[in-house]
Amino acid sequence: MAMGKRAAVVLVGLTVMLSACSQGNGNNGNNSSETTNAGATPAATQSTDKKPVTLKVLVASDWLKEKKWQMIFDDYEQQTGNKLDIQSAPVNSYKDLVNTRLATQDAPDLLFYWSQAGAISQLQPEKNLLDLSNEEFVSRINPAVSKYFLKSNDKLYGIPVTGLSVGGVLYNKKVFSDLGIEIPTTYEEFLAACEKIKAAGITPIYEAGKEGWPLQIFSFDAMANVINKQPDLMDKLNARQVTYDQVPEFVDVLQRQSDLQKSGYVNKDLFSATYDMSLEQVATGKSAMIFQADWAVSPLLEKYPDAQIGMFPLPADGDSYAAISDPNGLYVLKNSKNVDAAKDFLNFFSSQDELTKYFNEVKSIPTWTGLSVDLNPGTSDMNTYVESGKAVPFFNALSVIDIGDYQSILQQLYGGQLSAEGVAKSLQSNIDKGAKAAGIAGF
Template structure:
């Protein structure tokens, strides 16, 4: 059948109109949500997730990244005056609970993805029994980072008791290598032994965090906590640390452990971010194990939660923001994130394959998978310790305070800060 010239023109015009209407329809369905975050809380993986979200649901994220230094204060100010985005990234744990999340954030407790949260992380996005946020990233894990080549060369096994740990230190020292690197030039690194020792305390004293938080238990009355200060001092007294520990920085320590100048370093798995960038040919020589307890019965890693994603109550797009969080928690959403974001810890959601990662992370994660992990104390109590714990650890490490005195200094700081925060029971 032949078509007339006018009919062909008409059909062509009609086709153009249909395509134009389809395009208009897609544009009309696209919704833009505003996201507010501190710059260093937003990674390439989040950009990849945002792309996947747009393709899947037609939701576009407009992200405002605040400067790292002033970002947190800006967020608090905007919350106070109700200048809020649709989605907000903010601290989890005690820092979240301090700003009264029930006043600012939507209760997400009944969202379907909540059941997919890894159990150890639920508490840090909760307040008063309700869940207000979704973890923003994977969970770093803490323990002992060690140079596997040195261990192999000296025929050493991963220690499971503190005595075995010290025995390894003695053999490493005899071989002319620093057994344990201290980097007290940056005092935040001094607190790692106490932080990674929390698993043993939580197993032996399950209600410790709750009792500390309500002023019913003192740190100095927990033998294992005082014992961690003892271990910190003992390693120095036995000559198992580097002599220049007061001048060594975090960066220096990474160089020492990567190059085999030190055999072990007490640290969190976030160290792989800089190790992989600065020592890509050495990072696979490193692994990790849990800090050994005295009797070896309670060996596990410490877990640090990431920041979390919240929906402000004043958002005009709460229902749509909930869809974003649902997609974020899904296997598809997490896959988009981890496809470009090599994890420095364990996924915060069950059944998520984070892809390949480094030996340090894999070794630490084995403890988590086996149930041998505890959330860091800072995420379990409402009291801020800021620089007080690092200072106490430095004092114990250099011998300026006894282990008991260092623990008492932490108690004094907790009391002062709790009163400043006007917490009940203090």
């Protein structure tokens, strides 16, 4: 059987936590166990004595492409008689649209949005969002998620509507096997693997520099290991007790990224390379590795079903930790005329039947507990780290404010316009501007 068609089964339990301390390697959840009846899907949430309503839903159009929410939308409309008016805009203009809609009192009933505390704070949650802290479904959110995301000032305002994505190194198993390369566990071993791959005439790492955003994954992954060793680092950065250019470990991460290019380990067509090209390169073995999150696995396998791929955390100088991305969240607008129906939709979305169907379709690590889910290769590799507590969020997800156009700064790193320290200073400048505009103390 082709490696791309193998699957693992994961049961996400109430004990799953992402902590800053190592708990040793756990299993990858291959043993299925019974699920509970909590959150079972009701036959209908719209009672017969109520007239059907139409809920306005605002969502970034880019998110609709692969999230597979449509099957939940269809189930909801069929079972309740209510309608969903889906309104969308491209993700690069989505924040501006949301802010405009809130400012003009033209807010939707339901809002799909980011889940970082910094992003939520920009929505003025006390004024605009419904506090969900005491709702029943909150107890079923994976504690790893509710610990870090969907919250502002310790109040929970949303539910997770995507899986837990894990960053790392996506690699071609056949290339590694043919060259006799073991999965590296230290950064020195990682560089040695790159050198061996390069000597064989294969591009070690393919970076999608044209689109920019994939260039961020390396530092997101590497900083997980830094934050693990310095769990109060983000608190200090968020209070501006220290700046990014004053964190030598962060500057070193950027220098390592730059050195990969200088050593000839990165594709020469970096600035014309796209995300789709990177998936093709690693799937076909033209390149051995890409820095990505496991959200890339499903689209890769859909196009290249026989690809032999796996994942491992970016190796560190010591115990390697995985980095997790924030899930998308779903929020109820506080001043909605249909606030009860909007809450009912959250109950429907979070029901066990709907969540089980959804997560077995997207094959990502569930952000809810008590679900039996088949995972893709790569994702199942990384879930070992999540289950054992050896994972922390991307550093941008822990920032008090949006980090701004970080990807363009990294393009300048690869282009030679900025040094590693220059990138760190530019990132800090982005944060300073955003924090001052938002009135955050200390900036």
